[in-house]
Amino acid sequence: MSRKNQLSTFIMLVIGIGVFAFEMRHTNPQTLLKQFLTLNPIWLVVAFGSMLLSYFFEALVMKALLHNRDDELHNWWNLLRIPWIQALFNAITPFSSGGQPAQLVALVQSGVEVGRSSSVLLMKFIIFQTIVLVNFILAMVLKFENIAQHFTGLAVLIIGGFVIHIVTIGFLLMIMFYYRFTKKLVLGVMHLLAFFMDPDKVEKRTQTLVTKIDAFYQESLVLKREPKKVCLASLLTFLQLVFYYLVVYFTLLALKIPQVNLVDMLVMQAMIVMITSIFPIPGGTGGAEYSFKTLLASYITVPSKLILGMFIWRFITYYLGMFLGVIAVAFKPINEHRTRKVRGGQPLNEESLD
Template identity: 45%
Template sequence: MVLIGMGIFAYSLRNVALTQLLHDLVHINVWWLLVAIGCMVGYLLIEARIVQVFVNDRLSGFTFKDALRIPLIEQLFNGITPFSSGGQPAQLVAMIQTGVDGGRASSVLLMKFVVYQAMIVINFLIALAIGFQFLAAKLHYFALFVVFGFLIHLVVIVGLLMIMFWHSFTKRLVNLCLKPARWFVKPERYENWRITLDEKIDSFYHESVRIKSQWRLMLHVTLLTLGQLAIYYLIPYFIMLSLGYHHVNVLMVTALHILIVMVISLFPIPGGAGGAEFSFEALFASYVTTRSKLVLAMILWRVITYYLGLFAGMWAIALKPDKVSEEPRENHRILHRLRNKS
């Protein structure tokens, strides 16, 4: 992926004078660039905190170092697999390495995913209201990709909500949609698929019932996720400030970044390579009118939001995890009260 990225950067620089690029790089405002990097670091730290909140609700002794490994490993495997499909399994393995039971780890990751998807849809609706008219006026074809990406995320969150609130109906609907698969696979395989899907739906439903009763926990995680996404979406704005563009509309730039992230999820190439770079240049060309600065902004954005996560994930894999206490959180609280009484 690094080699592919270098090839894309080289292609983007084909019409840019190297001397001009170096001039723009030398005169960059380092402080605003550090703020942009800090936003990405903050994004990962907040996600680590979300993981820790979910796990510590059930078990004791899950350290922040262990929690930090999870989003970093997620960044790596999301970045090297098509449609970011490797992030969830990699997180599950990383949590099991810390001593968290596989069932508990799956539940934590599932609920984190639900909250994250819900906040993405809400952010996208706000971005659509702010930036879709600009997008449709400048790039008609791009608007279609944005709407299609939104529909995919919307279908995902609606499906999850249906499991949470209409469990039996959703099971029947999924089994009905699965029936055509019998025409193409052996009966044994079809039955295995049906049983596995039913088990996954039941597991998610039981976990959602437990979580729904803990509204304080969900509110806490929701607010953390909103903050996490907000600072991530602000990264292009701070990159523009570092390049000297101080009069850009922060709401419009943030909205356009949300739309870019939505479109990237449609590209099957790991990390949305090619599509991400093209989308950034196409949308921000109206703000960054100098070609060399536009390409430099794209490279900086890509390094901060993508390659930084790849290398941080490689470091996280090499980091030896602590072992979480197998003692359930409720037992830990009871023992703590007994010790205090004694």
């Protein structure tokens, strides 16, 4: 990892420690230790296993999207390191903006052609955003009364997350089905921005946007002809999210919380995902902890257990990915294909993961 990325990782760890220290300000550490010693170790292991399965299914999504391509990945290490690297760079960048570029570099390092990598990652992104949205709608349909009762205070945050997902998916669907119009629209907006910003920077960003729009459109044409591949990737993404959502359920079982309802916990996690998506702080730090504490306070009535549960859940769903990502960056992939890693005549910069 570069020094900049190492510094970002260190800063996020410090901020995370600060958040938990703040939450523990009214909690006796000895009481917290006693609660920890009473944990059910089996369910704790299951919670960790559920998160690892989530990463595994995310790797399968990438394998499915690259299936029957000349640069399809077969090596499992190359596949598994991609979601771990994404987890790391999502965790240390605002709005999880670093995950996509980091995955791109990881794929190119594994031998996947850079244009293919970029377009497949965009398709993976739209499938993920769509399934998150579908899960949210399902949660609303299945548990509307429960949501109205427990989520009133967070309604604005939930709606904000919902709007962000709708806008993102809508823009990508416009590229797929209204390519020329969307491209002209983007060029028009960027042209207007040039009057208020540095024209050179705007031009550079415009070229980047146009390249991504073109790549995504070309990939969408391929995938429109392969509906089975899209359906398989969507199913695998759904399973990826289900195992991610299950972590909070298994965490509560590890805490020996009585009468935990599985569907309620899945709904809670779906809401947390929506809420944290609007927080610009890397990893939604602060927002995720606040959401967990607010939404689960009625289920975990003992304050020390609530803090412990929040720590366990956050470690598994956030910090575990950071640690696995560091390992994935440290150990290089096995290059399966010999490809020209160039874009516009210039070599792709792979040092961002070093």
